Amino acid sequence: MEDVIEEVKAPKPQTGQANPHGPETADRDRPAAPETAQAGRRTETLSTEDRAQDRWFMEDRGNRRVPKRLDVPNEALVSAAGPLKLTGNITLIDEAGQTHYANHLTLCRCGASRNKPYCDDQHMEVEFFDSGSIPQASECRQMANPQMLTVTCIKDGPLKYQGYLRVYNRKGQQCLTMQGALCRCGRSTKKPFCDCR
Helix, strand or coil: CCCCCCCEECCCCCCCCCCCCCHHHHHCCCEECCCCCCCCCCCCCCCHHHHHHCCCCEEEECCEEEECCCCCCCEEEECCCCCEEEEEEEEEECCCCCEEEEEEEEECCCCCCCCCCECCCHHHHCCCCCCCCCCCCCCCCCCCCCCEEEEEECCCCCEEEEEEEEEECCCCCEEEEEEEEECCCCCCCCCCECCCC
8 A cells, every 4th residue: 555645734824813933934834744643644753843833723622713732742941041942832922912822932031032022032142141940849740642831921020821831951850830930030039930029
């Protein structure tokens, strides 16, 4: 039997729907292969980054049309002296109350970005320093199934999140949690978490 590879093109965002990656991401057509093997079909394995970049698949859930949950873990990589790199099934609510859907976001941790909540590399200009340590213990078990994560930008405050999130660094430290607040002013004594100062 001949192997078949199915190609699915990512639709462009609908009018009025924000794309946090810019117009060049919305305009490209990227083929995506199914993630599960079916009889007589070969599947292609995509990297987490490739799966995270294309969010514009919609599905019916109840009586609503919502972004499809992709098989991407909800994770926040805390980079030493740099931004917070989020991947997952993310709903971002900005300070103006606008809702954005994404699978990959690079968010400011130093407080100096001119494009908040997104990082614009101002941490290098202001010489932001943080070791990237994770001082908090886990509050829940690791989850295997895709989960939704809602991140709300509080005006002049933290990034509040609701939903499963693995906060980790490249030193092997991690914290698994279901809700919390991440510092985005750069002054917290409990970075990457907010200490409400």
